Amino acid sequence: MRTPIILVAAALTLATAAPAFADGQGATERRTAAFMEALERKNLTALSALLDPDVTMTLPLSFSGRKEDAARFTGKAEVLGYAKNAFAMFGKINFVNKKVTVSKDGKSSFVQADGDFTTADGKPYRNVYVYHFEWRDGRVIRSAEYGNPVTFCATFPATPGC
Template sequence: MSVTVTFSNPRSSNSASAASMIASRASRCLRSRSEPPGASRRSMPPSVLSFPPALSDTGSHMISSIGGWLMETRLDGVAATEHRTRALLGAFERKDLAEVSALLADDSTLTLPMSFSGRTEDAARFTGREEVLGYARDAFTIMGRIRFANVRISVADGGRTSFVRADGDFTTADGRPYRNVYVYSFEWRDGRMVDGAEYGNPITFSTTFAPPESG
């Protein structure tokens, strides 16, 4: 994808040069976002990145405009990731397996790092969409109500990573309260979760779901 930027009536050669440099960087950013891996520039249709005349009047205004556009694009990615993170939590609350599946990449993984033994090995690891869905299906079966309270979401790495802190206000399938504290991390690629980790207190889980003692 080729991008052409035209400047009119720059007030100084220095400002025009600086604006051209910023525009060139913006053009490279656009190409990196729109060209598939290995694509040649000749195969991409040409387009023109145009700006309102008022913004092309000075190089300084042009620099400010392009910088603002790049920041807006980054913020859009952050907002989209937060939206997808909330959608994934909501799908779990509704026990909507189809929606959970739609938010997972084919090669997604989910890890439960907090082991019941207290050692450093993972309690469980699920590899591939079907295994992750199997974990979700089991969770939907043993839980009566799934509700996340006091949810706080942070997005990092330009929208590629999200973190969740939440209190679990759950009930078991037989109606007993189950309240754990959760921290999640999610890695995203092309709008789908590719790598997730769930941190919850294993003692709380064991106490609630331990088999009844035989008399």
């Protein structure tokens, strides 16, 4: 029995596409890990290299419990300003129990992690995080940081909105 040529062509197409498809996921997973590592090292230069100039970042969980963003940052300068402020607030930034999930097309990634941080004055800060990143041409174009606002406000009660 002869295999129809269309089935052979389809099999060859899938076989040759699979490595490129997997590489897209692998590249996104590596970039996501690099982003998280840059946060842990407080490395603004490395973060900047991973951000699109027109990046947007939101903190979707409000301090009030209402359906509103706690904060929104537009453009690389604002996002880096947020990171710089966070770096000043924390002595140690360490994400543990990290789980990275990448979409099949490599255009989106999620990180679920526990924070094992200390504040700038050395007090423990434990929060839970989910990050969502959307990628284009190897850079973040949109991101969202989900952290427990109750934990944040209990640690930093003087923050506006807490």
